[in-house]
Amino acid sequence: MLKFPHTSKCVKRLAAGLIGAAIATGSVSGVAMADTHINPQPPQPAQSPMEIKAASLPQVSAKQLLDLATAQVGIKENASGGGTKFHQWYMGTERARETLARDGGGTASVYANAPWCNMFVSWVGDQLGIRPTLGWDAYTVAHAKWFQENARWGTAAQPGAVVFFAWGGGGTSDIEHVGFVVKDNGGSTITTVEGNTGNGAVEIRTRNKTDVVGYGYPVYAKV
Secondary structure, three states, X not given: OOOOOOHHHHHHHHXXXXXXXXXXXXXXXXXXXXXXXXXXXXXXXXXXXXXXXXXXXXXXXXXXXXXXXXXXXXXXXXXXXXXXXXXXXXXXXXXXXXXXXXXXXOHHHHHOOOXXXXXXXXXXXXXXXXXXXXXXXXXXXXXXXXHHHOOOEEOOOOOOOEEEEOOOOOOHHHOOEEEEXXXXXXXXXXXXXXXXXXXXXXXXXXXXXXXXXXXXXXXXXXX
């Protein structure tokens, strides 16, 4: 038998070299090796269609919205129940022309002296440029359903949420009134800012949570 006395050392050196190269390239026997110096990032939650839409809109916080809404406190309707800037604005919108197909009649005859709580809410969102994530309508039930269809509906009284009421309880089809949540008072009540209150004005109110059907959540800037 022929012997090669240096073969074992050469094989060891060659093996060591191959292993070193494999480690350097991150692969041993075709299996990728983890780079212990890389910190893997946690998977990011998928953005909802509403959040994607919000990315192209002005970045507005809930506080900014509430500042604008509360700045309207004291505005009152006329003796006919209309005449506010919220009525005038809504009647001039594309949405009014769209909702006439649903509500029937003419713009002035339907909306000039109509209940305007939802016109107020819609006006605030439009003024801030976030209408696509806050919605707009003159009909509270339709607006609530819009939030539900866009998966922006829930039961938490968050500041800036659009709050929908049914006096004495009920479901979505029973909604009668709408406003914005200013704060959750921590017990059975919330503080709100609303248009078209019982006094025919924009007012700050304290409301019972038992009258709340649900909350719609616009997309606000994270601050």
